[in-house]
Amino acid sequence: MKELLRTKGFKSTPQRELIFDCFFSLGKHVSVDELYQKVRELDPSVGHSTVWRNLKLICLLGLAEEVNIGDGITRYDRTTPKPHGHFFCRSCKKLLEFDVGSVMGALVEAAHEFEFEPDGYKIEIQGYCSDCRQDGRTNDVATGSANDERKA
Amino acid sequence: MKELLRTKGFKSTPQRELIFDCFFSLGKHVSVDELYQKVRELDPSVGHSTVWRNLKLICLLGLAEEVNIGDGITRYDRTTPKPHGHFFCRSCKKLLEFDVGSVMGALVEAAHEFEFEPDGYKIEIQGYCSDCRQDGRTNDVATGSANDERKA
DNA sequence: ATTGAAAATGAAAGTCGTTTTCAATTGGCG
DNA sequence: CGCCAATTGAAAACGACTTTCATTTTCAAT
Known part of the structure; x- marks a missing residue:
């Protein structure tokens, strides 16, 4: 080092x-x-x-x-040598990595179409991990005031 | 409304x-x-x-x-009805949208493998747009002090 | 080993977007 | 119309990030 x-x-x-x-x-x-x-x-x-x-x-x-x-x-x-994406669990805030090899080709191609020169990729999927999904949370908006999503 | x-x-x-x-x-x-x-x-x-x-x-x-x-x-x-990704130009800060239909399948599948219940996707490609790519910027680390990337 | 210029450190303060507080106002159901 | 809860606006609080500055340390050249 x-x-x-x-x-x-x-x-x-x-x-x-x-x-x-x-x-x-x-x-x-x-x-x-x-x-x-x-x-x-x-x-x-x-x-x-x-x-x-x-x-x-x-x-x-x-x-x-x-x-x-x-x-x-x-x-x-x-x-990391291989690019990876992240799962972000809204409940426990855990960050999990997953391989994105299968989508890189399409992204590179999309960038090329736009004449965009990429130097970084961020792929993030938000939701609930296997430990947290049973909580059955919905985004039902009627149950709260305009501000109560902050603590969610 | x-x-x-x-x-x-x-x-x-x-x-x-x-x-x-x-x-x-x-x-x-x-x-x-x-x-x-x-x-x-x-x-x-x-x-x-x-x-x-x-x-x-x-x-x-x-x-x-x-x-x-x-x-x-x-x-x-x-x-939007269709999910889309973003190109973010590091130089002019422009945000462009592009279709991600071709990669959604793979992402959904990845989430499924992890037993992750997705409710949001963020796909962002950073780099330089067609208007800015001629500036030939490199990430050569030896040319600057530890802090000079801030203004980049 | 000594030295001096440049870099690095640590404490504290500054910055800035976000969020909350609170008193006053307003919307809308009864 | 009248009330109650939601909403508003100004200001303050918050908090992560970043900078400042005086001091200390590194390291290349003696």
Whole structure:
């Protein structure tokens, strides 16, 4: 890791190494705060902004990318050799990955038709995972006030 | 519109009617502020929070849904009979729609495999549109500091 | 090993879109 | 018409993200 940083022109610091290590050990879709907590367990002196900056650096290095599922929290997802999509469970907030190999062709083609030069794909399916689907939730609008979907 | 509101248990107010009308006349991916500006042209007394609340209500009624492209601004997209994906140009921030009929089958199937009950799909392709692709931007990481991707 | 320029850090503050609060107003059923 | 609950508007609160700045640290060149 030290080598990668050097070759890209970044310095290696204890905090940075720790943050990188923690990020890759967590290995799932983490938010800044989740990573911050993890880092803090091992070194409580590391600041929030340092974690944030290094998470950005990880993205800049191409090792991760941001995932926005619309709940206002940015998560960071390790880049994988194969592109993948996400299932986002509205109930338990779980994020599951699934293979999107079968749809990439069509997307690339669509981009081509529009003369659009793609450099990123986000495929997200929202709904309820197998653990949560029994709750039978509906989007019946008549049962609530204009604002009560926030807690849903 | 008045009827739809009534049947769902919401009141019809001049502001609400105006906001709904403006939203559907704009008819594209609008942010709260864009809609607020439009509404203000016709009635400067309408408040920001009223626009926001009614945009939420429009979503709650199933007439629109939120689109998050990761730039921190929530946009609202009229629900269409056919699902569609978005091209998001990193340069000019334009949002273009494209048909995703050809990939829906695979996505539904993927959801089924995971026993996931989908109720929403987001397919977004990021990159550069035909007007912007000549800028030859690269993601060369060595050329900048850890933070300079923000302005990209 | 020492040094100095540039980069990195940490605490705190700033930013900005979103959301809530609350008092006043209004819609609509009885 | 009169009441009650829904709605409104202004302002404040909220919260995640981002920047600032003084201090510390890294690392290449002595």
